[in-house]
Amino acid sequence: MTLLEIDNKAVIPPPPTAAAPVAPAAVGSGEPGPDQIWQESASRLLARLKTKIGGLTTAESRSRLALYGANDASDVKTVPLWRQFLVRFENPLIIILLIASGVSAVTGGAASFVVIAVIVMLSVVFDFVQDVRAQNAVASLRASVSVQATVRRDGVAVSVPISQLAPGDIVELVAGDLVPADSRLLESRDLYVNQALLTGEPYPAEKSVSDTASGEENPAGASNVVFAGTSVISGTATILICRTGSRSALGQLATSLAEKPPATDFALGIRRFSMLIMRFTVVLIVFVLAVNVWLARPVLESILFAVALAVGLTPELLPMIVTVTLARSAMQMAKRKVIVKRLSAIHDVGAMNVLCTDKTGTLTEAKIKLLRVIDGSGAESPNAFSYAYVNSKFETGIKSPLDEAILSARPFDMAGFKKIDEAPFDFERRRVSVLVEHGGKRGLFVKGAPEDMLRLSKQYQDADGVVKGLNADRRADIQATLDGLGAQGFRALGIASRLADSTAATANQDRAVITDETDMVFAGFAVFLDPPKASAGATIRDLEKAGVAVKLVTGDNELVSRHVFAEIGVPVTGVLTGEALDRISEEALIGQLPRTNLFCRINPQQKHRILLAIKRRGDVVGFLGDGINDAPALHAADVGISVEGAADVARAAADLILLEPNLAVVGDAVAAGRAAVQNVTKYVLMGASSNFGNMFSMAGATLILPFLPMLPIQILLNNLIYNISEVAIPFDNVDPETVVNPIKWDIKLIERFMLVFGPVSSIFDFITFYAMLFFFHAGEALFQTGWFIESIVTQTLVVFCIRTRRLFFRSKPGEFLTVMNIAAVAVAIGLPFLPWGVGVWFGFVAPPPSFFVFLVIATLAYLGLVEISKLLFYRFTSGTRPSAAK
Ligand SMILES: Nc1ncnc2c1ncn2[C@@H]1O[C@H](COP(=O)(O)OP(=O)(O)OP(=O)(O)O)[C@@H](O)[C@H]1O
């Protein structure tokens, strides 16, 4: 099974839209066709793509980029700003509103049309500006961690984001790089790529320059091309970019599998809430219109009133509020050195209740030191060191910290050693071989996972260089030496050789192949110290306290991993090795998950399998890793987390990038994610209760009043003021107790909240209507003015109750929120008193002083009622909060 069949979260290209027709195939229309970039000679391909080995010029690259679009199969196409702006007018409510007010302008005065048009414009501009600013902030964060490629422009090698590549670009690749697009090899040395993302094949595939290659039945097998989404395991290459973005094989595969990434819980929840409100709105509008027609009121005014009500009811700012909240959260995380690549990951990280992590760099310092190189009985072995050194020096794969430790341990004279070939490292066999010539003799020098190295050896070479047979007793001795190292917390690599004169097979060979890694002469161990991080234990305990179970998933062996746990003071509750994992069923694995917190000798496919099993249990799972071997798991996780120095594929697959490899910052991200969800929830609860209640009462009032309870313009103005005040919600403080556990979006809570607090607000509204009519003997204008002021005052101030589950004065609101809401109240009260008859435009009159006495008493009564209802509400629904699953 390939990765794409299992999960396609991060590799989905946008479907071609009408506005962005698929650009002409990169490799022109001449024959052979565009799909066979492995068939033509390189020189013809270069000519057809109108490029040369020195690369495109900057101007050429710019025009090609404009033609073919960004090289990005995963990202949604960016909509131009003017369209983002205009799209906001596609809202049918806005269209009806503008038409109806236009018609009324023709028949009556132009004033109301102008006012409505201005209010609509203000609302749209406000929404647009906030939204675009938030998106820009996030885009620049994302750009700061984009994967770069070395490309030749104007004849010099420069580094550009891979999204900026176009057909015809010439790119240089080294080990660890992500192949940015489907490309033809122009030059290569010892090039091996991992194509697991395309083919599911875990072993490195060798690629080399040739004029033509066959690839009809299996394009991934074509040896002279490399494909987008694969990564370089070892060697170097210069490539010609041929097919970018969604035209790459990966892009095509992804398009044919699914059009869109699956919506997250959060997105679904938001959509469901909007639908809920829409249904209420439709019913209400039909009702209001029917009543007005039945009472024979002016049709046009009735329509305007109904539509204004609908505008007031719809949470049209919700998408913007969500974006602003998440973007603000992303900015906060950036300060804590966490860069958010996918905005919706903020919600997922807040909901995460299991975090899987690899070991090196997160639980350990990643300052690996080579302590000794010993033979099987523990004696210092210069021989084994020389094999290890030569192996590390000559291998062209991604330099692992182990290689760096070997090379920096002490100088070694490489004179006389000549590299013939290598079999690069991969995470399945966990070893690397180089074929070397020295003194006219050839030999294979191998290093890798120690237990496998011992198993594959037939003879044994001690520190003095004497080669002996490897009988069962000696094997057991060597194993005991290895176990001793592990128990002391040392990491070890096994070292072996296979000299040309030892078997005929290697005598004159010029190729290193993995099948030669057998019948070897075991030479000893390289012993490393990778000290555990002092802070790791406390960090893990903090995460567990926050409801996030931490599990170690590592390619290293059990003894070493157990030792790390012991050092950082975290108990091992259960162990599963890769070997055992391969023998158990899906059900058995899921059954073992809750108590297992250590998975060792796990290969990349197994990491992926573990992640899927955790998801299948219903947990929200994060994965933290930095290697090529972690990419499949990063794709599969709900939240993929990587670090700045990670391999390109890992960074490309991740949703969050840590600028420092520290588990503690994950804890910060979790808290920020939860706070963001809480603030979005506040906005939704406001909309679902007080705003909803007000509009509902207004509809009811049309039944009993001989005139409209509020003029359409006033409703729109009310809505604008309310919306502007609520834009402070993303910046509000969050009560600490609401973020101690993972939070999932809870639509049930919102529905119940609406059913309780809508009516609470309505009861109070009808009391106000009664007072206006029978106490103040209000006529039309005074009634509308009074109701306008009350409506804003109560709608905005209630945020101080709804924002917290505590008694309102026990929780400190954000300053911005306080200022904005008090300002909204001041504006509402001040409007009718404005000079130059401004209030009159909106149909306001100045209310008598006694009204304000009533306003204060009534508002306090309302807030008191909400506060009591709130305490009761949460007392009876407190059992519904999601608890941390282990
Ligand atoms: N450069 C190398 N040469 C030979 N063998 C290696 C090399 N790097 C790693 N190995 C072997 O492969 C195993 C798995 O690699 P590695 O430890 O990097 O996996 P991992 O899952 O990323 O582990 P971690 O959780 O520590 O990051 C190692 O334990 C070691 O035995």
Ligand SMILES: [Mg+2]
């Ligand atoms: Mg690793």
